[in-house]
Amino acid sequence: MCYYIYNNVYLIGTDFICPKLIEFIRSETKEPKLADRLEYLGEKKAGLAEMVLTVLRYVDYYTDDEIEKLRGILTTLNTQNVYERLKTRADRLMLNECYYAAIRSYSQIINGKKDPSLSVVFYSDVCYNMGVAYARMFLFRQAQNCFNEAYSLSRHEDCKKAAMAAGRLAFNSESSNRVEFLDEQTDEEYVIRREIEALMDNAMYSDGYRHIDDIYKNKDEKSIGEQIERWKEQYVRYTG
Structure with missing residues (x-):
């Protein structure tokens, strides 16, 4: 139960610690x-953070540092509903380059029942961020669709610009030519x-490009193997 709480904290609401769970x-x-x-805490109308931290401290499954880190997250979550927590979770997954997992969370918001308490800008941001996640996985056509949806909601020029860029990159990728x-x-x-x-053009002068170019020119099998392993690790993180 502690493992579930710790790894799904963005989905847990104040109704999680209910009489049925207490009896269990x-x-x-x-x-x-x-x-x-x-x-006792339930009778006192204690907040989500206090109740969840009580469980984690009692079981002693996580370290004090891990629990304190969670406290800050819980304090913020106390003021958010389920969709806002889902977005926070997805945004953090994006920061950790877990793009596929982030897309799944964003999709739950978009495909779920519309919450009238949330603004159009909120839903536009969700669509835009999901587009960014798709783009970073080089799925430009899916990214374009997300950016278009974001623009239809907010009419923000950045969304329109991103949709156009994703469309051009999708065209380039599908035609297998250099930006036609x-x-x-x-x-x-x-x-x-x-x-x-x-x-x-500027990408050719980046450190990453030069590193790959050097490996290719030198035909260094060890370096090639190490680079492939790094790409594999990135792929697992992106799609995990």
């Missing part, structure tokens, strides 16, 4: 003292085209 702790886990304590564009294009599309070309 009392009868099934044979921990009447913990059950009594949670019952249709002859007919708007002024905005032309600007996006030039920006993408500039980014691709």
Whole structure:
């Protein structure tokens, strides 16, 4: 139960510590003292953070440092509903480059029942962030769809620009050519085209590109093997 709480804290609400769970702790886990304590906190209308931390400290499954780290998260979550917690979880997964897991969380928000208490901007941000996650996995067509949806909600120019860029990159990827564009294009599309070309040209001078280029030129089997292993680790993290 501690493992579930710690790893799903963004999905846990104040109704998680309910009478049914307290009875389970009392009868099934044979921990009447913990059950009594949670019952007492429930009667006092204690917050989510206090009740969850009580369970974690009692069982002593996690270290004090890990529990203190969780305290800060719980303090913020006390003021959020389930969808806001899901977005917080997805955003943190994005920061850790766990893109597929982040997409799953964003999808739960988009595909769930619309919450009238949440603003249009909130849902636009969810779509935009999911587009970023897809783009970082080089799934540009899916990214374009997310950016378009974000723009339809908020009409924010950054969303429109991102959708156009993702569309151009998807076209390039699908045609297997280096940034080829249709002859007919708007002024905005032309600007996006030039920006993408500039980014691709500048990429050749990045440390990452030079490292790969050196490995390719030197035909160093050891370095090639190490690089492949790093890519494998990245893939597992991205899609895990």
